[in-house]
Structure formats: structure tokens, C-alpha cells
Amino acid sequence: MMSKTTLPTQLPDLSHYWIPFTANRQFKAMPRLFKAAKGNYYTTMDDRQILDGTAGLWCTPAGHGRESIAAAVGQQLLTLDYAPAFQSSHPLAFEAAERVAAYMPAGLDRIFFTNSGSESADTALKIALAYHRVCGNPMRNKLIGRERGYHGVNFGGLAVGGIAGNRKVFGNGLAGVDHIRHPLDIAKNAFTKGVPADGGIALANEFEQRILTLHDPSTIAALIVEPMQGSAGVIIPPKGYLKRLREICDRYGILLIFDEVITGFGRLGTKWGADHFDVIPDILTCAKGLTNGVVPMGAVAVKREIYDAFMEKSPAGAIELPHGYTYSAIPIACAAAIATLDIFAAEKLEDRAANLSDYFEQAAHSLKGLPMVKDIRNIGLVAGIEFEAIAGKVGAFAFATYLKCYELGLHVRYTGDIIAISPPLTIEKHEIDRIFSTLNAAIKYVANQGETGLDASNYLKNEQAWAAHQQPDEL
Numbered sequence: 381m382m383s384k385t386t387l388p389t390q391l392p393d394l395s396h397y398w399i400p401f402t403a404n405r406q407f408k409a410m411p412r413l414f415k416a417a418k419g420n421y422y423t424t425m426d427d428r429q430i431l432d433g434t435a436g437l438w439c440t441p442a443g444h445g446r447e448s449i450a451a452a453v454g455q456q457l458l459t460l461d462y463a464p465a466f467q468s469s470h471p472l473a474f475e476a477a478e479r480v481a482a483y484m485p486a487g488l489d490r491i492f493f494t495n496s497g498s499e500s501a502d503t504a505l506k507i508a509l510a511y512h513r514v515c516g517n518p519m520r521n522k523l524i525g526r527e528r529g530y531h532g533v534n535f536g537g538l539a540v541g542g543i544a545g546n547r548k549v550f551g552n553g554l555a556g557v558d559h560i561r562h563p564l565d566i567a568k569n570a571f572t573k574g575v576p577a578d579g580g581i582a583l584a585n586e587f588e589q590r591i592l593t594l595h596d597p598s599t600i601a602a603l604i605v606e607p608m609q610g611s612a613g614v615i616i617p618p619k620g621y622l623k624r625l626r627e628i629c630d631r632y633g634i635l636l637i638f639d640e641v642i643t644g645f646g647r648l649g650t651k652w653g654a655d656h657f658d659v660i661p662d663i664l665t666c667a668k669g670l671t672n673g674v675v676p677m678g679a680v681a682v683k684r685e686i687y688d689a690f691m692e693k694s695p696a697g698a699i700e701l702p703h704g705y706t707y708s709a710i711p712i713a714c715a716a717a718i719a720t721l722d723i724f725a726a727e728k729l730e731d732r733a734a735n736l737s738d739y740f741e742q743a744a745h746s747l748k749g750l751p752m753v754k755d756i757r758n759i760g761l762v763a764g765i766e767f768e769a770i771a772g773k774v775g776a777f778a779f780a781t782y783l784k785c786y787e788l789g790l791h792v793r794y795t796g797d798i799i800a801i802s803p804p805l806t807i808e809k810h811e812i813d814r815i816f817s818t819l820n821a822a823i824k825y826v827a828n829q830g831e832t833g834l835d836a837s838n839y840l841k842n843e844q845a846w847a848a849h850q851q852p853d854e855l
């Protein structure tokens with residue numbers, strides 16, 4: 381890690397960088413910059429330690445600054461920095477694929493590498509379409525997603541995704557896509573600890589009754605779902621729901637894709653959401669935790685039968701799948717993935733998450749009864765805290781709570797009226813206590829301030845003073 385003296389102390393010029401999924405004008409007036417990270421903590425520009433309540437963006441399950449990953453990546457850069465990804469390859473790509481396959485649920489042992497969760501989603505959808513075609517069923521070309529699903533930001537993932545705000549400004553998307561309902565039912569399940577008990581089968585049956593009736597099952601290529609919907613606010617499917625979806629897909633020859641970009645790598649206390657819910661998909665996508673977030677990499681695991689169909693049915697000498705990326709299986713990503721899987725094997729991070737999950741659940745539900753708190757949902761080391769909606773001010777309460785937490789030394793995520801907590805799996809009990817006691821204080825603070833509490837400009841005065849001082853013309 382860099383020594384403290386080499387870390388920047390001045391804000392950079394903030395004007396050139398267009399920050400993704402961020403209110404840029406607001407951010408630049410109130411910049412929140414991390415300059416270092418170690419273990420479960422970030423260091424801010426003004427040398428404050430911020431507890432990482434979100435494992436980055438759900439992507440650093442093994443905590444920050446892992447030296448074995450850094451060493452593996454550094455060494456790989458000087459050994460083989462790049463090898464062409466098409467028509468030639470390098471040994472580490474095969475080793476990484478073997479290791480990832482060994483970590484997958486049984487049967488999903490053919491691995492395609494991408495560079496992100498978005499690319500993994502689009503790759504999975506393309507594989508599903510091409511699979512039916514190679515099997516002689518080109519009419520199976522429709523894709524089904526879910527309301528409030530998130531499968532990244534590329535056109536395929538966006539089309540099957542179900543978050544209106546992400547879709548509305550980008551045109552018409554793909555043709556031949558439909559969606560089933562999301563499984564959140566606050567009226568019935570508010571403050572459920574873990575998986576809701578009822579309603580799963582009826583909800584899944586809708587897939588058969590509504591979508592399949594509407595389209596005819598023989599036209600559907602695949603159904604894509606997140607085992608637990610992360611981005612749209614921690615939506616946990618009721619008992620039996622995913623199993624029933626699996627049965628319906630089997631009955632009609634529809635491929636089931638699990639997007640495990642968030643639920644993979646121990647987040648639910650098991651290797652995969654598939655393990656937690658005991659349902660094996662035909663295709664599984666991942667990214668984020670695959671390299672502990674440090675090098676962009678995603679993977680798509682397919683059942684061996686799917687890969688074999690391409691190999692057996694494509695014309696001799698043909699490229700079986702005309703798809704791939706310049707950086708598919710780039711050596712440093714493979715090195716990072718192998719080093720990350722070594723950490724998981726040595727530290728049994730999935731078990732650690734499982735063992736902490738009851739404690740985490742109790743701590744999360746201790747927020748019940750606070751002003752504005754409408755629902756608390758949890759599974760593994762994930763919690764979602766949903767606030768009452770304020771007319772005309774969607775997200776304002778959660779955003780203010782996020783800013784107050786940051787002031788108090790805790791990083792949380794907010795989406796709409798929901799705060800999501802997903803700490804590194806290396807989190808300690810006393811840090812879990814701190815996450816929820818800080819949230820408790822922040823929620824009370826924001827609620828007690830009334831209208832003033834919702835005004836973002838009342839937070840992070842230190843950062844605002846800095847920004848004003850350093851960029852007087854920009855602001």
C-alpha cells in the first residue's frame with residue numbers, strides 16, 4: 381500500500397471526468413473521494429477512515445488491499461501483459477476457467493470470460509439465442525426478464541432489465557422481450573427476516589399463466605433473473621419461487637439464466653444464490669467478486685450440454701460462437717481471479733458470511749420502529765432498509781441518510797427510497813454493530829431535521845468547502 385505521505389492531499393480538477401450513474405453537478409459541489417483502502421475501510425481525501433458498508437459496489441468480498449492479489453497481478457503484468465484473445469490464448473486463461481468451473485454449481489463447467497457484469501448478461505443472452513438456433517429452433521428468440529431486474533447497462537441487459545429510470549431515455553431497446561412481475565410484497569411481508577414464507581409458487585406460476593400464454597412457450601429462448609434482486613433494492617424471492625421457475629423452464633425447454641453478479645462469491649452465505657436456493661440454472665453470470673473487484677472481469681458459466689451442442693452441431697471449422705472481447709481473459713484478470721479464489725478457499729469466506737448472518741440480521745432489524753422505516757429485508761450479508769416515500773421527493777430521504785452516514789464515517793448505498801448494506805465478508809461483529817448504530821443515528825438525524833434534513837447541501841460542509849476553495853470558477 382502507498383505510504384500516507386505519497387497520497388494526494390489536494391482535490392484534483394473535477395471538471396473533465398463524467399462520473400457514471402451520478403448526479404455530476406451535485407457531486408462536484410460536494411465531492412466524495414477515496415484515496416486509499418485497506419481491509420474494511422476507505423481513507424478519504426481529508427484522511428478520515430470510512431467503514432465500507434457496501435464492499436465497494438458489492439465487489440470486494442475479501443476486503444481491500446489484498447496483497448496476494450496485488451502480487452499476482454503485478455507479477456503477471458511483467459510476465460505476460462497481453463496475449464491476443466481471439467485465435468490464440470495463454471495458459472492462465474485455461475487455469476482460470478478450470479478454477480472458476482470448480483467453484484460453480486455442479487454441471488456449469490464451461491466458462492466464457494467477459495469484462496463486466498453487463499457484458500456477462502449480454503453474452504448469456506446471446507448464447508441462449510445462438511444455442512436454440514444451433515439446435516435447430518430459431519423460432520425460440522424471445523427473452524424474458526423481470527420488473528426491477530438489473531442486468532447491467534448494455535442494450536441486451538437493459539432490455540431484459542426492469543428499472544424504468546435506467547431504460548426511459550435510451551429508445552426502444554430490443555424487440556421480442558417481455559417481463560414477469562418482481563416478487564416484492566411489502567404489504568404482506570414487511571420486516572420479514574430472511575426469505576418470505578408464502579406466495580412464491582403463485583407468483584412463479586404467473587410466468588406460465590401470463591407470459592407463456594401470451595407468447596407461446598415455443599418462442600421463448602430464456603428467462604433471466606437475479607436470485608436476489610440487488611440494485612433495485614434487495615428483493616428476496618419467497619420460498620419455492622425460484623424452484624418453481626426452474627420447473628416451468630424445464631417443462632417448456634426454456635433456458636434459465638441466473639445473473640449472480642451480486643449474489644455470487646459468498647454474499648448470501650453460500651458460493652452462489654443457486655446454492656442458497658438449491659436451484660441450478662442453465663447459464664450463470666458473474667463479475668465483481670470474481671477478482672475481488674480489482675481488475676474488470678466477468679464470466680458466463682454454461683452447462684456442459686450447451687457448450688457441447690455448439691461443438692457438435694456447428695459446421696466443421698466454423699467459429700461456433702461469433703462473440704468475444706479484446707480483453708476476454710486478459711492475463712491480469714485471470715491472475716486476479718485465481719488469487720481471489722485462493723483467498724476464498726483459504727478463508728472460507730462463504731462460511732464466514734453464513735456464520736455472521738444471524739448476527740447481521742438481528743442488527744439490521746434493530747432499525748425497526750425508527751421514523752420513516754417502512755421495511756427491512758435481509759439475506760446472508762445483505763440488508764435493505766426501505767423508507768416511506770415522500771411525495772415529489774423520491775430518494776431524498778435515503779440520499780440524505782447516505783450523506784449523513786458518510787459524515788459519520790460509514791459508506792452505504794442508496795437506490796430510490798432504499799438503503800442497501802453489503803459489507804465485505806471480512807467484516808467483524810463490532811463493525812456490524814457500527815454499521816447499524818451509525819445508520820440508526822443518521823436516520824434519526826435526517827428525520828428530526830424535517831425539510832432541512834432533506835436538503836443535500838446541508839451535508840458534508842468540509843467537502844463542499846474544499847470544492848469551493850479549489851474550483852471557484854466551476855461552481
Ligand code: PXG
Pocket residue numbers: 437438495496497498499501530531532533606610611612639640641642667668793795800
Ligand atoms: N447484473 C447484476 C445483477 C448487477 O448487479 C450488473 C449485472 C452489471 O455489472 P457491471 O459490472 O457492468 O456494472 C450488475 C451491477 C448497486 C450497484 O449499488 C449494483 C451494480 C452496479 C453498481 C451499483 O446496487 N450491479
